[in-house]
Amino acid sequence: MAATTITTSRNAPSAGGPTTIAELIRAQWGDHRAGVKSGEGTLTRHETAAGAAARAALFGDLLPRGAEPHIGVLLDNVPEYPLWLGAAALAGAAVAGINPTRRGPELARDIAHTDCAVLITERAHLPLLAGLSLTVPPERVLVVDDPAYRALVEPYEGTRPDEITTTPTPASRMLLYFTSGSTGAPKAAICTQGRLAAAGHSLVGYLGVRRDDVHYLCMPMFHGNAVIAGWAPALAGGAAVALRRRFSASAFLPDVRRYGATYFTYVGRAVQYLLATPAAPDDRDNPLRTGFGTEAGAVDAARFADRFGVRLIEGYGSSEGGAALQRSPDTPPCAIGRPAPDDDLAVVDPDTGAELPRARLDADGRLLNGDQAIGELVNRGRSSFEGYWRNPEATAARTRGRLEGRVGAGWYWTGDLFFRDTKGFFHFAGRTDDRLRVDSENLATAMIENILARYAPATGAAVYAVPDPVAGDQVMATLALRDGAVFDPEDFVAFLAAQPDLGTKMAPRFVRTVAELPVTATGKVHRVALRRAGFRCFEPVWWTPMGLGRPGAAGPAASAGSSYRRFTGEDRAALLAGYRAHDRAHLLER
Structure with a gap:
């Protein structure tokens, strides 16, 4: 599921729950339980709210008149990252997660494209910015591990969250995170406070988040997975987060034990890297309850559970929030799950929009009618897709918005291949550009990889x-x-x-x-x-x-x-x- 992150189906907030991230940040005030754990120590939930308020006040003074309230964050997973997420929420601003693996003009383009008024970074990443023509002036590039930064923040310390005069709404932009497309310039997907808060609430229920949980964030926070599926449900459920600067397979279990982590998110190869570490007799001696992510595969998920005693929950959700599937206890191991009852997801022919026949599987699980059953997953009903920042062409292409009067106009087209079995379970088959046609037979890369x-x-x-x-x-x-x-x-x-x-x-x-x-x-x-x-x-x-x-x-x-x-x-x-x-x-x- 390239270019996907885990979100929830309809992203509707729980009845009576906070509808913005700003409300969730304010709710931490006075709560002296652990909020953020890292190698730098522990911040209580009260301290994280106070730190967010101080940075929100600083940002309000730094923001030029008429500028977009966007904060570029070029950091590893360090405590300043969630503090600036909280600051953005209180200030009604948006965080643009800047990818530190980008280089040169491409990195400068990402910062310029998202109209960052302020850039938050650290000394380790300053060489990436050297010699670039940045749209952010030097006085608004804040280096969090420089003494000058501490002097800049200090006058604002003591600010209470309720003293920030901005009043964000559920429609306020909260995140601009780049999709991981491999061709062309990355697109910055918009996520509002309402969608992020709703995703947090929904995952609290789906995952059974408890107040004494610790969510281990080892995936990069510039990507939607760590924020939407890790930070947001911890915030909504009153749990703590533990930060690993960058993913390390060898440090995973020591970190989990050190922080008492009960939950982690993963994408891509992380599970395989963990399984490739040398086995130890005490691998199952850990506090983890579950992991939540995508692309682990049924075989590796079973190996992970057997070795570490931890159940992995595979989910599916487009980065842009347009479609999602959830597992249930009766979901077959090789399937992803079903949509929520009121969601209208279907597998269709990408050329005609016609729904395709259900997949037929033999006793060994072999797909018998791939030519007829594999198509693109679409959401034909209401979706949470909020568009791409300053990219109307890509937004229109995602919804086929320029095909008025034709089948499929206005639907959310995921770009992912699926098939649906006779019991209604959806099976991932790859990206639309991962389809193979061998001797006139359509094949799904994901099935061969499994x-x-x-x-x-x-x-x-x-x-x-x-x-x-x-x-x-x-x-x-x-x-x-x-x-x-x-x-x-x-x-x-x-x-x-x-x-x-x-x-x-x-x-x-x-x-x-x-x-x-x-x-x-x-x-x-x-x-x-x-x-x-x-x-x-x-x-x-x-x-x-x-x-x-x-x-x-x-x-x-x-x-x-x-x-x-x-x-x-x-x-x-x-x-x-x-x-x-x-x-x-x-x-x-x-």
Whole structure:
């Protein structure tokens, strides 16, 4: 689920609950229980409210007349991050999470695009800003670990939250967070105080958040996952948060024990990194109750529960808040879940908008009618999508707002592929650009990845399309191998042959082996980079020239002898000649 974060279905606040984040910040005043834990110590909930109020007052004086009330935050997960989130809420301002893995003009573009009036950063990130033409003047670039910053904040200390004269409403912008799209400039999704507060309230109920819980935030706070699924429910449920500057697999359990963490969020590869750490006899000796996130996969979720004694709850929600699915106790392991009863989610043909037939699965879980059942997930009813900042074209494209009179205009189009089984459960099948078409058969990358996740020598797998020299696509997989493991082609063929749900076209034609999968700044597998490299990469590639099909299958696919061999320079030259002969070489650059 690239470019997704976890949100809730309708994001409606609980009856009588606070409808803004500002109200939740004010409610912390006088509460002397732990609020923010980190390597720098512990702030009580009262202290976090006081710190937010001081920074809100400072921001009010720094904000130029007529400027957008936007605060760029270029920080790791340090206590100043939630303090400035609280300050923005009280001041009726929006935090633009600035990604520290961006560089040069792209970083400057993100700051300029979100109209940041003030930029909050730290010494470690100052080299990123050196030499850039910033739209924020130097006097409004605040460095939180510089003595000058402490002197700047000190006069405002003692400000009470109720002394901030701004009165935010549920419609006040709260977050501008960049989606993790891999092509084109990132889009800044808008999240209002009402939506964020509602998501917090909803997750309190869904996850059973308690006042003595501690939410461990190890995913980057510039991304929506950590704020929406970690910070907001802790704020709404009266729980504390514990901060890890940056995710560390080796520090995970020590942190969890040190802070008494009961809950954590994850995205992308975090679970696989944790499973790749050396097992210890006391792995299950931890206070965690659950983890909540996306892309762990059924196999890794089961391994995680067995090793650490912690249940992972897989969810689905678009970063922009347009659609969400929730698990229930009867959700099959490989499914995501169902929408809320009053949400109108469907799997449709992306060209016509027609709802597609339900998926048929055999006894082994193999999808029998992928050609008919896989389509794009849409929300045909009311959604929480609030648009992209200063990007009307992208906003219109998400809702097909320029297709008046046509089916699908006004719906929320997720950009994700799904299929829906006969019991109504939705199954993730990849991004719309992750669809493969092999020998006229549509395949879902996510389903193949779920199968390859069972391969013991690998810590992770990514599946993507490479163009066939003649027509359609071929399947390519990149496997991240465990320390000390080597790729054994015969062992891999035997593994594939033993998988009952491996379809006849699913076996990879190309297998690339790496030490680690490339990831985006938010920890998700960077499939676009893998797809662009294809078989033209530095790492070892194994292939079967005729394609494997399903090992042991009858027909042309079986004639390759069901074996892999190293992909050589001669193989590459011959294959590229085939692309040129069929005028398809340009497809390798897509």
